[in-house]
Amino acid sequence: MQFKMYKKQILFYILPSILFIIVFFMYPFASVLYISIMKWDGITKMAYVGLNNFRYLFSDKIFKVSLINTIRWVLIGTFVHVPLGLAIALILAKKPKGWSVYRNIIFLPNTFSIVALALIWYFMLQPNVGLINQILKTLGFEGERAWLADTHTALISTQLPFILYIGFTMLIFLAQISTIPAEYYEAAEIDGASKLQQDIYITIPLIKRAVGINILFNTAFCLRMIEYPFIMTSGGPAGLTYTLPLYMYNQMTRARNYGITMACGVITLLLGVFIIMLITFLLDYLERRW
């Protein structure tokens, strides 16, 4: 619609939300970059230190662990969580008996806060009263395993609830699968294609968009991940479960190194922007090719 005379009204209607974007996205972006090259404790005057904060980060063992762990979170999200969500969506899309009940049960934990899920799994994995060890005990496995304190199992234990609770991812897949015309499958059925072949050659190529969106959502989720390690392990044992946000949180609230916190923020943002660009580019490319 072209209504030139409405220019002023349009401006008025858009302004409030643009203002919010400026205050809560654009200014913070600039501020993160600026503070990352400063030495600052939040109270005294800032001092320019160049790239010293970044140098410090890459000499800090805990930071390196945090960075590697966050990348692991993203990779697990992309290559375990999303495929698992896809598999379950493909099964439920066949509408087996009771599928909508299953769908609702599978999605339910995704409405809970991560704090609640982290607490529930903290209790589940408790060495002496936790349900996991109780079950293992009744099955005859002796010895109380301290899942969250053991250096071999701590990281995967904090990631376990995220890997399993694929409800949100599954629903996004189901939403796009439901837009595929039924005739496609009827035609394939007549040609004698098995259900698996229908999934591989019809469904999956047609839901590339949902795959991309899911990878983006889960990447954003993983880059923001603080709750699971914060609640289940506080970053321990020996700092092995740290993530970038938890590292930033501790640098900010305990060490009061604002400059280092924001240097870490720059790296988080770079990682985010890089992945967003990569996925949108791939998605565009694939959608044009096929």
Place this chain on the structure above:
Amino acid sequence: MFKRKSMFLRFLATLLITFHICFDLIPVIWIFVSSFKTNFEFIKSPIKFPSKLSLENYISVLTYGGSSAEEPLWKFLLNSFIVSFVATLIVLSVTALASYALLYSFPLKRLCHFLLSFGLFLPTSAFMIPYFIIISKLGLYDTRLGISLVYSGMTIPLGFLIIHTYMRDSIDSELIEAAFIDGASFHRIFKDIVIPLSRGGILTASIFLWINSWNELLYALLLSQSEKSRTIQVAISSMIATYTANYPQAFAAVLLSILPVVIIYILLNKYILTGLSFYVKK
């Protein structure tokens, strides 16, 4: 050969779904059942059913914070209600206005669209210090409004995505043109035509926004100091330190924090499902 393969696949599929349903339900059921026990009973036998069903744990955490001797939980639940309600209201109003304006074409429209949606996937955890500075400068540190404002800012892209897509798909441009020819003003068209027609989208967006704010931890943690602005998530997140003396009370507190969301999910399930379809629309 062919038959056997498909039977095997079917078996695998059943197994996967069964396992998943167990993972979804068993932890919640365990916590729920145990929340009725006394601490002594729980520690003695963590997987037995309680001897009697008493609401004592729920009542004690709600009214005096349980054995941790913290503030009563109802205060934090109330704070969370207010924070997420205000945040949702702010986002709904500003994004509804913007989405309507974007139904028209005007210079820089593409730029506006980009600005309103590019933040959707950004890791906002990187903004800890700027958000802290903004809220402190506004004098809103340790207030519910301060937390609401940050939540609004962070979720504008989400609100915009849902409401804009809904308006674009459900409102015919001819309808607006006809109203315009009939002499309706810009604002009148918004109030009397666009808003009533986008009710479904607004309701869907409000559920998503409300749940998002209810569940957020990081910025509630950074921006509140005292119990007057502490949200339920912050209150229960420190529970492992304070409640380990009494597991069943901790379970009751966790379940109380989940309850509002579960009620919404049961009642408005349909809108959540349609809401998710907006993510895959172009």
